Amino acid sequence: MSAEILKALDNVETKLKAMSDKADGEMKTLGKVADDTKTAIDTIGIEQRELADRLLKLEQERKAAKDDLPKQEDGYGEQFVKDAAFEGFTKADAHGRVRIELKNTVTNAIGNTFSERRPGIVEGAFRLFTIEDLLTKIPTSAPAIDWVRENVFTNAAAETAEGLIKPQSSITFSPGTMPISTVAHWIKITRQLAKDNAALAAYINRRMVYGVNLRVENQLLVGNGVAPNINGLLNAGNFTAHGYTAASLTAAGLTNNRFDLIGAAMGDAALADYPADVVVLNTGDWWKLRLAKDSQGRYLLGDPGSAAVPQLFGSSVVASNAMPAGKVWVGSLSQAATLWIREGVVVEMSDSDENNFQLNLITIRAERRLALTVEKPAAARYGDLVPA
Structure with a gap:
């Protein structure tokens, strides 16, 4: 749920930046910010605060739940012998080999990876005007x-x-x-x-x-x-x-x-x-x-x-x-x-x-x-x- 809220916050920030750029453009061309632009910025600000409050509440709830869990007392040695890999190794044959049956092979195919997205738009050439x-x-x-x-x-x-x-x-x-x-x-x-x-x-x-x-x-x-x-x-x-x-x-x-x-x-x-x-x-x-x-x-x-x-x-x-x-x-x-x-x-x-x-x-x-x-x-x- 927190991932969805973070994504929503990113979208809100993108919209807020766009409206801010629009307001700057209106100030340059019109000398003032249009009413509908002001209203849009206010609305986006309210949405941003609401999402931030929801995210804070979720983090607080998760921290409280984590505090209620019993603490792990096992040291590194105890954790090692309890590990499934170690248990499999102890059941190896006389030659020290382990037989593992694979039900499926997971590959780095499309759908299993997620690309990074560059913010904004890659601009074309802009000539410096001189005449x-x-x-x-x-x-x-x-x-x-x-x-x-x-x-x-x-x-x-x-x-x-x-x-x-x-x-x-x-x-x-x-x-x-x-x-x-x-x-x-x-x-x-x-x-x-x-x-x-x-x-x-x-x-x-x-x-x-x-x-x-x-x-x-x-x-x-x-x-x-x-x-x-x-x-x-x-x-x-x-x-x-x-x-x-x-x-x-x-x-x-x-x-x-x-x-x-x-x-x-x-x-x-x-x-x-x-x-x-x-x-x-x-x-x-x-x-x-x-x-x-x-x-x-x-x-x-x-x-x-x-x-x-x-x-x-x-x-x-x-x-x-x-x-x-x-x-x-x-x-x-x-x-x-x-x-x-x-x-x-x-x-x-x-x-x-x-x-x-x-x-x-x-x-x-x-x-x-x-x-x-x-x-x-x-x-x-x-x-x-x-x-x-």
């Missing part, structure tokens, strides 16, 4: 973003003698529009799973949120801008090509390696009055640079034991799996683009989708709405990391 945090974020309530971008600025400012006509400068502009994109997906689970396995349901919700943000991370770089796609940083027109070839690097007195190319692109950005503060590389390309050594076998970028923030020529390095391999983006990301947040990640559940009500299913949908506008393509340089 979104670097962008300037502005909330919006509009369905689209309009902006006017400076096209050409002709600066005619000059010293002018008294009484003479001052020079006239000119500026041309070009308009831009970017609709808000919706990034979303959904999945179906059974109502029984949602009610009976809160930990698994919470994990599914977390995975759904991750899926939305993973797609956004990719779109911020490589979205093609064709509705409903996001207009990514690497889309044509959103950057200035660095323009280097192997020959032009050699002509400039540089070798055609990754370090020289990045440095040259950063120098060009600075000459255009957009000093670069970020270098975006594919994760694999970054680690090739990080592991580069000199002729003495020393790492070019410093001791591997150093926990310093990755940098090249004083600018932060951002490694992302969303970045195409063999490419590099260099620029002032805070000036080049703006991320407009229409809605944060929203997770909704419904049993009214298609025939969910008949099949006892629940549809979980996660989505967010946002737009990326690249106002200053001149603030970024992009192209091959090792040009031909």
